[in-house]
Amino acid sequence: xxxxxxxxxxxxxxxxxxxxxxxxxxxxxxxxxxxxxxxxxxxxxxxxxxxxxxxxxxxxxxxxxxxxxxxxxxxxxxxxxxxxxxxxx
Numbered sequence: 001x002x003x004x005x006x007x008x009x010x011x012x013x014x015x016x017x018x019x020x021x022x023x024x025x026x027x028x029x030x031x032x033x034x035x036x037x038x039x040x041x042x043x044x045x046x047x048x049x050x051x052x053x054x055x056x057x058x059x060x061x062x063x064x065x066x067x068x069x070x071x072x073x074x075x076x077x078x079x080x081x082x083x084x085x086x087x088x089x
Contacts, residue, residue: 001067002027006057014084017077020067027064030081034058 002021004012011018012034021027035058042050071078 001071002064003067004031004062005065007061007063012062013076014079017079018071018074019081019084020071020078021064021081024064026081026085030085031058031062031064033085 002024003018004021004027012030013019019030021030035054038054038058039051042054
């Protein structure tokens with residue numbers, strides 16, 4: 001299992017639950033979808049610098065890493081990315 005983690009220590013999450021990925025390809029796909037969504041939302045504000053910041057943060061400040069905690073006992077809970085992607089697709 002893998003997670004996407006920001007350099008601050010925060011994980012990509014959904015409703016507070018840490019999102020788990022079964023492969024690096026799945027995590028990369030999820031990051032690409034998130035980048036598209038975030039870019040769209042920033043574009044709505046009319047801030048061209050914000051668009052570049054979204055890309056910079058995702059490419060330089062976030063990493064795909066192996067899970068280093070017990071997914072069954074983490075207090076905030078977890079969710080598989082595949083479950084979230086089914087809802088989108």
